[in-house]
Amino acid sequence: MKIGIMGCGSIAKTLVDFKLNGKLNVNLAYFYDLSLDNAKSLAQKVDAQVSDSLENLIENCDLILESASQTAVRSSVPQILESGTNVIIMSVGALLDVEFKTYLENIAKKSGAKIYLPTGAITGIDTVKAARMGEIESVSLITRKPPLSLGLEMEDDEEIVLFDGKASEAVKEFPKNINVSSTLSLAAGMDADVKIIADPKITRNTHEIHLKGTFGEFITKTSNISSPDNPKTSLLAAYSAASLLNKLSETIQIGT
Numbered sequence: 001m002k003i004g005i006m007g008c009g010s011i012a013k014t015l016v017d018f019k020l021n022g023k024l025n026v027n028l029a030y031f032y033d034l035s036l037d038n039a040k041s042l043a044q045k046v047d048a049q050v051s052d053s054l055e056n057l058i059e060n061c062d063l064i065l066e067s068a069s070q071t072a073v074r075s076s077v078p079q080i081l082e083s084g085t086n087v088i089i090m091s092v093g094a095l096l097d098v099e100f101k102t103y104l105e106n107i108a109k110k111s112g113a114k115i116y117l118p119t120g121a122i123t124g125i126d127t128v129k130a131a132r133m134g135e136i137e138s139v140s141l142i143t144r145k146p147p148l149s150l151g152l153e154m155e156d157d158e159e160i161v162l163f164d165g166k167a168s169e170a171v172k173e174f175p176k177n178i179n180v181s182s183t184l185s186l187a188a189g190m191d192a193d194v195k196i197i198a199d200p201k202i203t204r205n206t207h208e209i210h211l212k213g214t215f216g217e218f219i220t221k222t223s224n225i226s227s228p229d230n231p232k233t234s235l236l237a238a239y240s241a242a243s244l245l246n247k248l249s250e251t252i253q254i255g256t
């Protein structure tokens with residue numbers, strides 16, 4: 001299976017590192033980025049090709065992994081799906097726009113393409129999916145980030161609640177920071193309650209999920225180390241994408 005990467009930043013770089021150390025069992029064949037230099041610098045590490053257009057990427061790949069931006073999802077994913085090419089979307093926030101998500105689903109159903117959304121930088125999506133087989137009563141996410149990863153400089157140690165509302169609004173206000181709230185909401189089938197807190201006392205991005213349903217309840221907390229190349233992105237997001245890529249070709253499938 002030939003994999004094309006759209007968006008050659010921190011997530012793509014981690015995938016390349018996994019490929020180089022033998023942990024990623026797929027063919028990273030083509031790299032595409034608005035910045036040709038970014039695409040070239042990753043492609044050359046794994047002896048892959050550089051695509052100079054989305055069309056070229058689509059033509060040559062069986063599956064495209066989007067690791068670019070919500071804007072890229074809006075402008076490129078419809079075309080990818082129309083061609084029947086499967087896609088993994090990292091910028092999941094774009095899919096909390098119900099109209100756009102339905103639009104993508106309809107294109108994919110028609111062409112037979114699949115849309116994959118990796119778990120990302122949180123814990124518990126397996127359980128959320130299983131819980132949904134019964135009734136989910138409530139689902140919430142509390143995200144704490146060091147100010148730097150939110151692009152803020154704070155003078156004292158007092159935390160600040162930057163956002164308190166629904167995930168569908170959070171992904172619009174913080175498009176590069178809160179994709180996990182989108183994955184959580186889509187898995188739960190309801191718009192999660194989200195709090196985003198800038199906390200000068202922490203060094204890691206942390207995500208706490210509280211979910212109640214007919215099965216009982218669970219709480220998970222993930223304390224993430226940021227990518228060295230992008231403080232907004234947790235390393236676990238790229239690990240999750242790599243794990244999904246491996247899963248697609250594994251004989252034994254573990255987890256829900």
Ligand SMILES: NC(=O)c1ccc[n+]([C@@H]2O[C@H](COP(=O)([O-])OP(=O)(O)OC[C@H]3O[C@@H](n4cnc5c(N)ncnc54)[C@H](O)[C@@H]3O)[C@@H](O)[C@H]2O)c1
Binds near residue numbers: 069072118
């Ligand atoms: N699902 C999750 O849990 C999760 C976690 C972290 C980040 N993300 C999202 O994944 C995406 C990538 O994250 P990253 O840290 O690798 O970002 P990054 O900023 O390090 O890299 C993004 C790359 O995409 C390129 N790009 C931007 N728009 C493009 C377009 N239209 N076409 C092609 N290339 C384009 C940029 O030039 C850049 O090289 C972001 O949208 C981020 O919010 C998702």
